[in-house]
Amino acid sequence: MASLQAEERQYAATDGGSLKDPDQREKILSNFMAPKRLVLRVGAQVMLIKNMDETLVNGSMGKVVRFVQPQFYRTEFDDADPSGKPKSEKKKPTTNDMFCPVVEFVLPNRMTRQALIEPETWRVELPDGEVQVSRIQVGALHAFWMDWT
Numbered sequence: 001m002a003s004l005q006a007e008e009r010q011y012a013a014t015d016g017g018s019l020k021d022p023d024q025r026e027k028i029l030s031n032f033m034a035p036k037r038l039v040l041r042v043g044a045q046v047m048l049i050k051n052m053d054e055t056l057v058n059g060s061m062g063k064v065v066r067f068v069q070p071q072f073y074r075t076e077f078d079d080a081d082p083s084g085k086p087k088s089e090k091k092k093p094t095t096n097d098m099f100c101p102v103v104e105f106v107l108p109n110r111m112t113r114q115a116l117i118e119p120e121t122w123r124v125e126l127p128d129g130e131v132q133v134s135r136i137q138v139g140a141l142h143a144f145w146m147d148w149t
Contacts, residue, residue, distance in 0.1 A: 006041045006042035006043050007041060007042050007066075007067060008039060008040070008041045009039070009040055009041075009067050009099055009101070010037065010038070010039050011037070011038040011039075011040070011098075011119075011137060011138045012036070012037055013034060013035065013036050013037070013038075013135050013136060013137040014135070014136040014137075015029060015036075015133070015134065015135050015136075016131070016133075016134045016135075016136075017123070017124070017131050017132050017133040017134045018130055018131060018132055019132040019133050025133055028124055028132070028133045029133060029135060032122045032135050033049040033050075033122070033141065034049060034120070034122050034135050034137035034138075034139070035137065035141065038137060038138055038140075038141070038142075040064050040067075040101050040138075040140075040142075041064065042064050042065065042066060042067070043063065043064060044063070044064045044142060045061065045062075045063055045142070045143040046061070046062055046063070046064060046101070046103055046117075046140040046141060046142060046143055047059060047060065047061050047062075047140065047141050047142075047143040048060045048062075048117070048139060048140055049139055049140060049141050050120045050122075050139040052115060052139075055107060055113070056105060056113070056115055060105055061105070061106075061143055062103035062104055062105040062106075062115075062140075063103065063104050064101045064102070064103055065102050065103065065104045065114065066101075066102045067099035067100065067101055067102065068099060068100065068102055068116065069098070069099055069100070070098075070100055070116060070118055073100075073102070073116045098119075100116055100117055100118050100119075100138065101116075101117045101138065101140065102114055102115070102116055102117070103115055103117050103140065117138055117139055117140050118138070118139070119136050119137060119138055119139070120136070120137065120138075120139040121134055121135070121136050122134065122135045122137075123135075
């Protein structure tokens with residue numbers, strides 16, 4: 001990914017839960033697919049680590065094409081080219097919300113589909129519903145070992 005000279009975004013996980021023992025907590029968190037810290041760039045190959053729908057499932061491969069604030073995805077303000085520069089002269093409203101990756105996937109029928117990859121929650125719960133450990137992170141991982149064609 002270091003060879004990609006493109007816009008970069010960093011995502012730090014938010015961990016929670018009722019488990020107080022730090023060693024136990026870290027041991028459980030280390031079993032989650034979602035990393036503590038994720039760095040993505042436009043052009044990076046990624047793999048979903050959580051199902052989005054019947055087509056885009058855990059293991060689906062794609063390529064980051066841009067970053068966008070979720071509230072602007074597929075609106076008049078979501079008009080940036082892959083370099084991140086607006087195509088239009090419209091001024092985007094400014095907010096403190098995070099930018100999420102938009103990933104393009106090649107479907108089994110050879111069609112392509114873009115999807116906004118938002119933060120997801122992974123958790124370990126007790127039978128009574130108490131959340132012992134949780135992690136909130138963007139639902140994708142780097143897919144360095146795969147060749148995008």
